[in-house]
Amino acid sequence: MAKTHVTMTVNGQTVEGLVESRTLLVHFLRETLSLTGTHIGCETSHCGACTVDLDGQSVKSCTMFAVQAEGANLLTIEGIAHPDGTLHALQEGFREMHGLQCGFCTPGMIVRAYRLLQENPNPTEAEIRMGISGNICRCTGYQNIVAAIQFAAARLNAPALQEQAA
């Protein structure tokens, strides 16, 4: 089967590759680009471990072909921290509030929460829970994930701290 040339932007970098039409976006990210932070969990569009940000929306990269992302702008967990290596407020939040145990769902949770806080910078607890309803965690019972996102929202909404972070 002939391969297709794809070009897209991932974490600010232009990347390209040759893919089979059936190559899933998550496989392109992990195997061609070696960006293994994006996880494969259920492979059935349910668990959200493979969540990436694509043109300003959270998507499940196991349920898209890489060819469909031609020309798209993607953000993965590897692109969440600041360029100088300091952690994003969400990463700080997951660390401070114990938002993970085994950590398998964490990349998808953080990338999803990143978009949620862009859409709704000051969500209620219920809005957070609905916002991450496409991401499954089997360890935490979600309580500390919600707390981690609340921590990040508060941090991002505090002007003084924002300056400090910048």
Place this chain on the structure above:
Amino acid sequence: MIPGTFAYHRPASVAEAVALLASLGEDARPLAGGHSLIPMMKLRLAAPSALVDLGAIAELRGVRREGADVVIGATTTTAGLIASAELAAALPILRETALVIADPQVRARGTIGGNVANGDPGNDLPALMQCLGAFYRVVGPAGSREIAARDFYQGAYFTALQAGEVVTAIRIPVPPVGHGWAYEKLKRKIGDYATAAAAVVLVLAGGRVASVAIGLTNVGDTPLVADAAAKILTGSTLDAATVDRAVAAAEAITAPASDGRGPAAYRTKMAGVMLRRALARAATRATH
């Protein structure tokens, strides 16, 4: 979980897509959001020889008014339905329904056209489209036509769509100002199909039901229109005895499968409960 091989095409226009589907033959499939088709392909339950991706066709996206109707492009995503201020004002039941479909990531990719055209009895929008009296615009090798949502579904995954035809838009007559509406869905968890769900649009005049339409989701091989129930309710004040008779009439047309969502008898009863709740909520929202 790797799909079989296929040839990938990404046309820029509907005409090009229809020509491609005609030349590629019956094993080619159109690809919209892909959130029904790609999972099926990963399980090898579907193995199309070619996919014609509709994602780059600008004319298939967006919401517009045509006289008294709203016309929604087929590749408008579920998230796009939720975000549309025009739809929230004209067709609030569509937004209410879209919000209980799947989860945020799936709503970002899944489309209205794919949801209605796939013929999956678990999908929420087909029964709603029947309730609203919507029409599907399709284009194929023989030209374009409109199919009423109520005539579209023939069985699970069997529809009136002919080989090579693509749904391009959904035309929905806007219900009168002041109508009441509700979509009530019972599901086990986020992302699940309905155990049972009911869509109700009604118009009240002087405290009585001037008109009402009822659609039922996932309690048969196709979405169901509960016309007999609607007839019983028309002219009534939605008094308890009349609602009981209408609910019984709606339950009588259901034929759900017994599955992980419960035995058939339970799902039939839940269809009745969803209808009862939808009627009550629609009545409180109606302003006449």
